[in-house]
Amino acid sequence: MSGLRTGEVAERAGVNIQTLRYYERRGLLSEPGRSLGGHRIYPPDTVALLQVIKAAQRLGFSLDEVAELLDAGRRRHPTADLRQRAIDKISEIDRKIADLTAIRSTLTEVVDARCDSLTNCTCADCPLPYLTIGTSSHDQNGGRG
Amino acid sequence: MSGLRTGEVAERAGVNIQTLRYYERRGLLSEPGRSLGGHRIYPPDTVALLQVIKAAQRLGFSLDEVAELLDAGRRRHPTADLRQRAIDKISEIDRKIADLTAIRSTLTEVVDARCDSLTNCTCADCPLPYLTIGTSSHDQNGGRG
DNA sequence: GGTAAGCCTGTACCTGGGTACCGGATGCAA
DNA sequence: TTGCATCCGGTACCCAGGTACAGGCTTACC
Numbered sequence A, B: 001m002s003g004l005r006t007g008e009v010a011e012r013a014g015v016n017i018q019t020l021r022y023y024e025r026r027g028l029l030s031e032p033g034r035s036l037g038g039h040r041i042y043p044p045d046t047v048a049l050l051q052v053i054k055a056a057q058r059l060g061f062s063l064d065e066v067a068e069l070l071d072a073g074r075r076r077h078p079t080a081d082l083r084q085r086a087i088d089k090i091s092e093i094d095r096k097i098a099d100l101t102a103i104r105s106t107l108t109e110v111v112d113a114r115c116d117s118l119t120n121c122t123c124a125d126c127p128l129p130y131l132t133i134g135t136s137s138h139d140q141n142g143g144r145g
Numbered sequence C: 001g002g003t004a005a006g007c008c009t010g011t012a013c014c015t016g017g018g019t020a021c022c023g024g025a026t027g028c029a030a
Numbered sequence D: 001t002t003g004c005a006t007c008c009g010g011t012a013c014c015c016a017g018g019t020a021c022a023g024g025c026t027t028a029c030c
Helices: A007-015 A017-026 A046-058 A063-075 A083-113 B006-013 B017-026 B046-058 B063-077 B083-112
Strands: none
Touching: A007 A017, A007 A046, A007 B046, A017 A046, A017 A063, A046 A063, A063 A083, A063 B046, B006 B017, B006 B046, B017 B046, B017 B063, B063 B083
């Protein structure tokens, strides 16, 4: 009886049903109970757990990291490890913000100078030839989102 | 004679050879001439073009967007101008920075409050229940990337 | 008991930006 | 002419984070 079906959990947490099974495969959700016919029956707090997962993702943690954190949290290891990860994440975010800020100022120059072409810009003092910003190695992913 | 081979272009531009062919498929590089035996022979300014592409990527443009921009620039159409796109890109970047800043401050709270678990944090005034930031709909990708 | 909605597993596909591998053909210098 | 480096096209694979579909079973409601 008490427990939610896949569709209910998905709807309440605002995720796709497939995502629930995906998270189960990835180890973020433990395998729920089953009905006699084999349908999953989730404990009601699964919805809250999903919200935690989504929040952690928004904090910049990958699913692997979230899985580890949840696991560490469940086993109650004296893991001040979350703190350290948060600290690391903060520097990562700082780097991203710095990159974006550099990119932003170049874009501003492009706008101010009224550049009209990437390759053949005719504007005076065109900043485009100097777009060597963001070449730093700390972010292999470039500035992409 | 005049013209560069695949490997030379790749090396000078600092990209993988496969990437050249990939860009050709994607329409970022137009099909180069060929030797009698069918090997590609690139005009020397291809290297500069690749640098432009990489710079635009660092500015946050996707390859599709770069392709369009190059095309628009080549055809000198007054449409789809670089300037407007740059303006749009700037607001996009501003949103990302705002999200990252919000995430950063929450992480700072996590660190300051000495949270020890994502789901069962025992610290006083735990900020984790308030991790509803970044739920705005303008960035489906969250703050990740 | 009928029927429609919901769920099951398994597998394939998507995005974006590439990268790797294969067997065979070419290019170039000695 | 030999021999090695390079290049060819085609295809498959990588990452993360999902999403979709097919064919069949279960559940819920009337």
